[in-house]
Amino acid sequence: MKAATIRDVAERAEVSVASVSRVLNGAGPVTEATRNKVLEAARALQYVPHSGARSLSTSKTQTIGVILPDLYGEFFSELIRGMDVAARSLGYHLIVSSSHDDAEEASAAIRSMRGRVDGLIVLSPHLDAANLAAGLAGRTPILLMNGGAAAGRPSIVVDNHGGAVLAVEHLVATGRRRIVHIAGPAGNLEAEARLAGYLQAMARAGLPTSVVEGEFTQASGHAAGVALARREPRPDAVFAGNDNMAVGAMLALQDGGLRIPEDVAIIGFDDVPIASLVRPGLTTLRIHIAETGRSALERLVRLINAAGEAVADTACEIVRPELVVRPSSNPATPTEASSVPSNAGERLRALAETPSLKGENS
Amino acid sequence: MKAATIRDVAERAEVSVASVSRVLNGAGPVTEATRNKVLEAARALQYVPHSGARSLSTSKTQTIGVILPDLYGEFFSELIRGMDVAARSLGYHLIVSSSHDDAEEASAAIRSMRGRVDGLIVLSPHLDAANLAAGLAGRTPILLMNGGAAAGRPSIVVDNHGGAVLAVEHLVATGRRRIVHIAGPAGNLEAEARLAGYLQAMARAGLPTSVVEGEFTQASGHAAGVALARREPRPDAVFAGNDNMAVGAMLALQDGGLRIPEDVAIIGFDDVPIASLVRPGLTTLRIHIAETGRSALERLVRLINAAGEAVADTACEIVRPELVVRPSSNPATPTEASSVPSNAGERLRALAETPSLKGENS
DNA sequence: GTGTGTCATGTAATCGGTTACACGGTTTTT
DNA sequence: AAAAACCGTGTAACCGATTACATGACACAC
Numbered sequence: 213m214k215a216a217t218i219r220d221v222a223e224r225a226e227v228s229v230a231s232v233s234r235v236l237n238g239a240g241p242v243t244e245a246t247r248n249k250v251l252e253a254a255r256a257l258q259y260v261p262h263s264g265a266r267s268l269s270t271s272k273t274q275t276i277g278v279i280l281p282d283l284y285g286e287f288f289s290e291l292i293r294g295m296d297v298a299a300r301s302l303g304y305h306l307i308v309s310s311s312h313d314d315a316e317e318a319s320a321a322i323r324s325m326r327g328r329v330d331g332l333i334v335l336s337p338h339l340d341a342a343n344l345a346a347g348l349a350g351r352t353p354i355l356l357m358n359g360g361a362a363a364g365r366p367s368i369v370v371d372n373h374g375g376a377v378l379a380v381e382h383l384v385a386t387g388r389r390r391i392v393h394i395a396g397p398a399g400n401l402e403a404e405a406r407l408a409g410y411l412q413a414m415a416r417a418g419l420p421t422s423v424v425e426g427e428f429t430q431a432s433g434h435a436a437g438v439a440l441a442r443r444e445p446r447p448d449a450v451f452a453g454n455d456n457m458a459v460g461a462m463l464a465l466q467d468g469g470l471r472i473p474e475d476v477a478i479i480g481f482d483d484v485p486i487a488s489l490v491r492p493g494l495t496t497l498r499i500h501i502a503e504t505g506r507s508a509l510e511r512l513v514r515l516i517n518a519a520g521e522a523v524a525d526t527a528c529e530i531v532r533p534e535l536v537v538r539p540s541s542n543p544a545t546p547t548e549a550s551s552v553p554s555n556a557g558e559r560l561r562a563l564a565e566t567p568s569l570k571g572e573n574s
Numbered sequence: 575m576k577a578a579t580i581r582d583v584a585e586r587a588e589v590s591v592a593s594v595s596r597v598l599n600g601a602g603p604v605t606e607a608t609r610n611k612v613l614e615a616a617r618a619l620q621y622v623p624h625s626g627a628r629s630l631s632t633s634k635t636q637t638i639g640v641i642l643p644d645l646y647g648e649f650f651s652e653l654i655r656g657m658d659v660a661a662r663s664l665g666y667h668l669i670v671s672s673s674h675d676d677a678e679e680a681s682a683a684i685r686s687m688r689g690r691v692d693g694l695i696v697l698s699p700h701l702d703a704a705n706l707a708a709g710l711a712g713r714t715p716i717l718l719m720n721g722g723a724a725a726g727r728p729s730i731v732v733d734n735h736g737g738a739v740l741a742v743e744h745l746v747a748t749g750r751r752r753i754v755h756i757a758g759p760a761g762n763l764e765a766e767a768r769l770a771g772y773l774q775a776m777a778r779a780g781l782p783t784s785v786v787e788g789e790f791t792q793a794s795g796h797a798a799g800v801a802l803a804r805r806e807p808r809p810d811a812v813f814a815g816n817d818n819m820a821v822g823a824m825l826a827l828q829d830g831g832l833r834i835p836e837d838v839a840i841i842g843f844d845d846v847p848i849a850s851l852v853r854p855g856l857t858t859l860r861i862h863i864a865e866t867g868r869s870a871l872e873r874l875v876r877l878i879n880a881a882g883e884a885v886a887d888t889a890c891e892i893v894r895p896e897l898v899v900r901p902s903s904n905p906a907t908p909t910e911a912s913s914v915p916s917n918a919g920e921r922l923r924a925l926a927e928t929p930s931l932k933g934e935n936s
Numbered sequence: 937g938t939g940t941g942t943c944a945t946g947t948a949a950t951c952g953g954t955t956a957c958a959c960g961g962t963t964t965t966t
Numbered sequence: 967a968a969a970a971a972c973c974g975t976g977t978a979a980c981c982g983a984t985t986a987c988a989t990g991a992c993a994c995a996c
Contacts, residue, residue: 328625
């Protein structure tokens, strides 16, 4: 049994294909009688329009492509969740493509989406302006979120530099001096901006810098933590390039017998859900991830609808991370697993802070 | 500037559209001369075939839809990662749709994918056979992974029941008696199978059962842990329906002054990356998540290619979880953050166990 | 030199929608 | 009562690919 086409429906309802199309799209005038006949026939045949055919004649696909560098960890899963929610409510589908090891591959991924998507959200950091232009051709609206503020192109960037400065300033203000940075992978623009912010803030405070390389994964943070626990003199604070690495590092430092935050303070970046659940709770720079994903998708849809219009949206929207201080950096609230009474307050706070994950996006 | 069509390429190369198509698809005979002219023209025009048009004439989309219940946590992000890797290597695109609150919505999502995908992987637990049939119509191959072994339909299920039994038996064998289960959301078939396994194993061991409700989120696990920490008599083991909740519960219990595993043992389910990184490392039932996703996608593609052939693949593939014992349930390896020398061995083990996340799928 | 087979190429139908335009019938205007 | 306006419906062109079939060129055999 082949799937029903619009012609099958027209035949069964004894009307023309044009009328069927009009009824199903709510466009154009139709009598109540035909409307009913068509709807009844469509239901009986379980008719669903073939999206390929539709996209061919309307040159719209109702689909948006998302180009990701990778899918590790909670960050991207949160981001996609936000986008997915927005997409559904706007009647769009989401097509994801990740794990592009180099610019060539990412560019190929973009190209292979031509005719398949109405617009793209690009988070892959491998894509510089040249590659993007090569992948363009068809005037597909693109929203950049790869951390590079490509001038004249609509984009959303997190103020990574500013966030990193906030982190360092907080650590300095609470008395830390030997502050190490666990950096994200080289070539990742976000990682580089965070590193630059760290370096600048440290220089401004007149402190010596020390950078360990990481890859944004928990495992790499853990490895960095193991190395740092052995180092002499011991650092008294760690600013990790993201929460994943911060959590990994924290566990390694604790394994090494160090107390957080008494011996070493830790700060992450992103505020993924787990950040408030580890012990001690992780100080971090909050980006409302799902919210950002939602707003990115909505903006792209606006771009798509406005395509060709004079008022070009080429602004670079900036998301400013907000410092969330939790016990991992707070000398005033020591946490020791065995001292029950002393941390009752902390426990309550942790509870109150536990995000209602499910309801966050409603 | 509009995107180039096959006719533009044909014109520029001074050949017919048929030849262009033949060259680009590598099908049919062409001279070296025409091949070169066509390739040169295609490159000059940055031509990429319009996938909608192609899918219209070939009735193939090279796209696979994934219907998810939700995108929370690491489980789904791992799963999608595995699928994405497989999809790219097979030349398919992935279109995801999540957060379906009820069967109606999930069914609508399936229907809206007609003509858009060549096949579906369904993980949404809301879909019983009836709804699936309603969404079918077009003979779209569907691979079920929602935990319900729908007879006569290709599916992959995790042996949740068996895994739960393993977990309980391990706890019983190590001397635990007051074993509480934190269940996943009602209506989720995986959650129900794990619960049933727990109940059966407990009954077989002659132990009283106790179930706390959760929602598969870390936050709900945390809430359950807070309640359990106060309970009298205190449970001496917790088997959580997944790792997310296990981690949440563990942190809450630790906040409540309980030592893991001395006072309470904890077991999760799934073996998400974080399981090996929390302290103490979480005992869990390992499913090679990304691997399972990869293999699911590959099987679906085989289904698609075999569509219509006599040898119908309706088998129900079973993934058997494997018990991974880590310190959270092991009385022989007490972990105390302050006792450095005593846990040196444990530390090493944890390091060795830390998965090379990046390389796992290569 | 005509017939036949091979092979590269072109022509045109087709996939399943959307939509401009034509058409006939009713209602309103003058 | 004739003209104009309006409205619901149908016909057919079009979107951009694939591909069955027709065509024409050329080589080889008889």
